[in-house]
Amino acid sequence: MAGPVRLLYHFNADVQSVRRDGNRMVLDVKDWKPIGFAPAHAAHAEAIAALEGRGSTLSELVRIASAGADLGGKAIHYYLDRFAFGRLLGWTIVDQEGELGRVQALAKLFVPRREPLPAGPVAMSRFAYLRRLKETMLLESGLVRARIELKPRGLALLGAILGAPCKAASESLAGALWQLGFFEAVDVEESAAQRCWEFHDLLLHEASRANREVLPVGGTYRFDGAIPPMSAVRPDYSGKRIALPAPDSQSIRQRSRSLDDLQAERKSIRDYADSPLPLDMLGEFLWRVCRTTGTLPLQHQDLLSRRYPAAGSVHELEFYVAARRCEDLRPSVHHYDSHNHALVEFEGSQKAALRIVEGCGRAMALQPGRLLPAAAIVVTSRLPRLAWKYEGMAYRASLMNTGVVYHLMYMVATDMGLAPCATGTGDSRLLEDAIGLDRLEETTIGEFALGMPAAAAAASSD
Ligand SMILES: Cc1cc2nc3c(=O)[nH]c(=O)nc-3n(C[C@H](O)[C@H](O)[C@H](O)COP(=O)(O)O)c2cc1C
Numbered sequence: 001m002a003g004p005v006r007l008l009y010h011f012n013a014d015v016q017s018v019r020r021d022g023n024r025m026v027l028d029v030k031d032w033k034p035i036g037f038a039p040a041h042a043a044h045a046e047a048i049a050a051l052e053g054r055g056s057t058l059s060e061l062v063r064i065a066s067a068g069a070d071l072g073g074k075a076i077h078y079y080l081d082r083f084a085f086g087r088l089l090g091w092t093i094v095d096q097e098g099e100l101g102r103v104q105a106l107a108k109l110f111v112p113r114r115e116p117l118p119a120g121p122v123a124m125s126r127f128a129y130l131r132r133l134k135e136t137m138l139l140e141s142g143l144v145r146a147r148i149e150l151k152p153r154g155l156a157l158l159g160a161i162l163g164a165p166c167k168a169a170s171e172s173l174a175g176a177l178w179q180l181g182f183f184e185a186v187d188v189e190e191s192a193a194q195r196c197w198e199f200h201d202l203l204l205h206e207a208s209r210a211n212r213e214v215l216p217v218g219g220t221y222r223f224d225g226a227i228p229p230m231s232a233v234r235p236d237y238s239g240k241r242i243a244l245p246a247p248d249s250q251s252i253r254q255r256s257r258s259l260d261d262l263q264a265e266r267k268s269i270r271d272y273a274d275s276p277l278p279l280d281m282l283g284e285f286l287w288r289v290c291r292t293t294g295t296l297p298l299q300h301q302d303l304l305s306r307r308y309p310a311a312g313s314v315h316e317l318e319f320y321v322a323a324r325r326c327e328d329l330r331p332s333v334h335h336y337d338s339h340n341h342a343l344v345e346f347e348g349s350q351k352a353a354l355r356i357v358e359g360c361g362r363a364m365a366l367q368p369g370r371l372l373p374a375a376a377i378v379v380t381s382r383l384p385r386l387a388w389k390y391e392g393m394a395y396r397a398s399l400m401n402t403g404v405v406y407h408l409m410y411m412v413a414t415d416m417g418l419a420p421c422a423t424g425t426g427d428s429r430l431l432e433d434a435i436g437l438d439r440l441e442e443t444t445i446g447e448f449a450l451g452m453p454a455a456a457a458a459a460s461s462d
Helices: 042-049 056-064 073-084 152-162 171-182 199-207 251-256 258-263 279-289 350-363 383-386 393-418 428-436 453-458
Strands: 005-009 016-023 025-028 035-036 088-095 098-105 121-124 128-133 135-142 145-149 183-184 241-243 292-296 303-304 317-323 333-337 342-345 375-381 419-423 442-449
Touching: 005 056, 016 042, 025 042, 042 056, 042 073, 056 073, 056 128, 073 258, 073 333, 088 152, 088 171, 098 152, 121 128, 121 171, 145 152, 152 258, 171 453, 241 428, 258 393, 279 317, 279 333, 279 393, 317 350, 317 393, 333 350, 350 375, 350 419, 350 442, 375 393, 383 393, 393 419, 428 442
Parallel strands: none
Antiparallel strands: 005 088, 016 025, 025 035, 088 098, 098 145, 121 183, 128 135, 135 145, 241 342, 292 303, 317 333, 317 375, 333 342, 375 442, 419 442
8 A cells, every 4th residue: 555545625526616815715616606704713714725626634624723723623623514514525535646536425414424533443334335337436335425436546455455354544545434434343333223224225225215415316217318118008928818807897886895994994814715716806806906097198208097106107017916726717827918907828837826826825924734825916017117217216116106006905905805915025036937027127026915815814804
């Protein structure tokens, strides 16, 4: 390593100039009105001016701010916090040969840690990760609202300290990365709350909400003009088609109970009768939950209407029935054609259908010997259709859409006297492999167990 590694504090590129007239200072910030303020002492103004250009270490800033002035450290920290609030700061990690990495705040209020470096060993945080973005290598973390663009030498030096915990000496890369939050003391136990977060949970949460205002999250249509949108109507499968009996809306309306009754009665039922699920009931369930009620051709991408709300009305979800014991259906996987209210059977998918239903049985912890549900409704997500519009949050939106559908499934199943149970631990590959899905085009996102309730379970809900 080429000598000491230092973390320089400086204004970021949004701060176009720093003007000073005595103690009066004015910052010209891109797209903002000029920000004027007057530090109490010339030394404080001097320290603020030192944030221009290449910048200074925190200890240099404190030293400059304290020269002949009271409370220099307090003052510079006050101003750093104010500048961090406006996301006006950046940091550069340097050694004697030059830059190792550039730190960008992703959200307002990010500042490096100011506590003393830990005495014990440090190592990369279990929430941190390295990835390539175009030509840049980024060090990011679900815990840190900043990221580091590592230069090749910075990467090499990082590689050299990743193998084992090391000391966070002052003026070391490990020390700088600890201050920035990417390294953690290994002998300090995480809080109970933090221990409960897994790497991917925190990353999905942080990255898919507007928690990092620098990164776009929302309907940006970033692929418009670059990638044609996937059609709203899923291309037809070619298997045997089974037209489902058309439900009678009038009779459904007459026998349907009040929302309040259904909410009171709704429960997950895992005790099944030894009888098949009648095709007209399965058909009515699918018709009431999953059918497409309208299409809306639009300039950006075609939208759909269904009986449940969906982010942007994109309706990326598709539905399949893994039938174990359904009247007039072979025990196979079937696609629900939501536009024509029909099922399309997949040849040779018997084993997969049973394995999907058995997977639901395991998710519901059904003991050997207990009856399995008659069917599983497999929910898939054509995620690129949603991601074509939504940036940063497509998977989150698809999961939320799935939750909405689950609730409707519960309500309709309750209204029909069926046995519903959402499940949360399915294996996406079972359906994907059975019907030859490219998982990047369409992947299983959930399974919902459906069957006829055992007499006792049915009676207890009367
Ligand atoms: C997203 C989600 C996932 C679930 N996953 C499972 C599961 O894997 N196994 C299971 O037996 N129940 C599962 N359930 C059902 C819950 O255990 C059930 O809703 C909860 O215990 C409350 O009981 P109730 O539905 O009878 O009110 C899930 C429910 C939801 C909403």
